[in-house]
Amino acid sequence: MVKVAVAGGSGGLGRAITKAVADGGKHQLFVLSREAKTHTIGDHTIASLAVDYSDVSAIAEVLRKNEVQVVISAIGVLFEDTHRAQINLIKGAAEAGTVTRFAPSEFGIDYIKARDNGFPYPLPGLQQYTVSQYKIEAIDLLKTTKMEYTRFMIGFLMDYYGFPAEPVPVIPLAVVLDVENLKAGIPGTGNETVTLTHSETLSKFVAGSLDAPEWPEKSWIVGDTVSWSEALKLAEAARGQRFDVSFDSVESLRRSEITELPGNVARYSVAPKPVLDGILSLWSLGFVEGWFDTTKHVGSDKTQNDLQPDVEVLKLKDFLSRAWST
Template sequence: MRSHSIAIAGGTGRIGRHIVEGLLEIKQQYSFELIVLSRSNSSDISFAGTSAPVIRVDYQDVSSIQKVLNEHQVDTVISTVSATTASDAPDAFITSQETLLRAASSVPSVRRFAPSEFSVNSEQVPGVELYQLKLPIIRLLRQIKQERPEFEYSLFNCGVFMNYLGYGNTKPDGHRAHGHMPHFPYVYDLSKRSADIPGDGEKQLIYTRAEDVGKFVAAATQLEAWEEYYEMAGDVLSMNEILHLCEDACGTKFDVKYNSREEIHARLGPPEKTMENFFVQFLLAIMDGDCDLNRPLNLNKAVDVKPMTVEQYLKRWWV
């Protein structure tokens, strides 16, 4: 059954905001209710001629979340809460997700839940510590599914956000290249015409524009049934193929560093350097093949979304 009342947790910024905007874009077509859950007070989110209210909840208080979900008869909860900055405490992140899921599973109207994945599958990257924090949520989802067979959950995976390739562009509206995502380069720094590649560059990466992730997930809420995994992509390319596209867009060869596993591993810092270590661990996961595409891009086939390719993105912001 399609989703009729949807709550996006953490939907005021970053990928959550893109999912909210994706839903607002199709809201009138499918006629569903949409609310955004947030730790802080915020004004309504408006997009594509419609809007969604932002409701403050306490992610450490089950009853606070239950009350809102009950009042709005929410049937679908999508979590985008995460630990994404150096000041975020990983323990607080996992506690927030667990509280959200326990609240949702106790509300009779809730029948769908999507945890905060929206990258590579957390189960595939044992060396990425921040993603290992998500595993208890997945185990709890499977437990709930056993107890309530009608309950649906899905892990939405999209690889790397294409928006990082827009860092440093000089277009008049260049800030839009990032969408609502952070502004920094990852592996490829087109502003410096350089690339910092793990291994020999032959490992493939899944790249998806954040705006398209929002469209994909929004469309998925209107599917009659959810699969356990939904894989989506704007492109699946080797790191060398992406490099060549970047060089073509900039009209020059890049200063390229191919790194051994030992060189990447040497970048790891002390345990308290959570985010710095996360990016290094992700590079190691790429080298180890943990980020390889292991399932077909089923969400690309299931919904009518035409995502932007890497080449199209680069031409938009660098040519």
């Protein structure tokens, strides 16, 4: 048994991870949040530890006092304030003296390898993709500490394609496939592949990794690797209807010109259309270039699927059927 603290563990991806760790019943579990209270997650009541993310020493004291050994960050690192919160959490964990393992908020692609190969790059409406920069800065800081760390890399989140029939643990966006509204904007030829991993799957692997004798620097998680044409067919089968399909060329995507999907219109109040078009175009270019297909980047590494063969992996066909069967 180890004492585990999940930052951002009461909502979003963090909630799924907290539930998976609690379901395992092996470890003492805390949620790190800005105020101390209890959280009901699944069948579990989880205590939270109040932390002030602006105060490194205070973070260290909370972790030290509660003898926390492992910190899993599920902070949504989208903006400067949440980035700074994670940086301070890393510093506080290193200062605490009790924390031996730290998993930063990743759950995407290998941003370091992508950066070294020129991705992401500026696009109209999105001159800098700061999310990538934030994640790399967290890794650079972890390398200066004595804590063991791992980066959980999943490709792209499968949950998007069940919304609104099923909840999504991040901001709901229609990405390539708008399953609700029966429309698709396919990047490239449609033959390019992507690894789609559901939050339930990644959470089980994260929870299981707590029992591993050592952590690899890269923890690859492979949900379901499909081409976008295959994903479209599965979505059409789940809905029982044909989609209105458009194809977005690389040239148009580099101009941030992307098929507008109806499910994204309501998000313009959060991210103005030019900004959201830039983000979606960048992701689509990443799909075409293969950055979101984890099987292309594993190399000689063992995946978490290899290391934890008993973990059940949710496939796209089964997820779509579950979400849209009613």
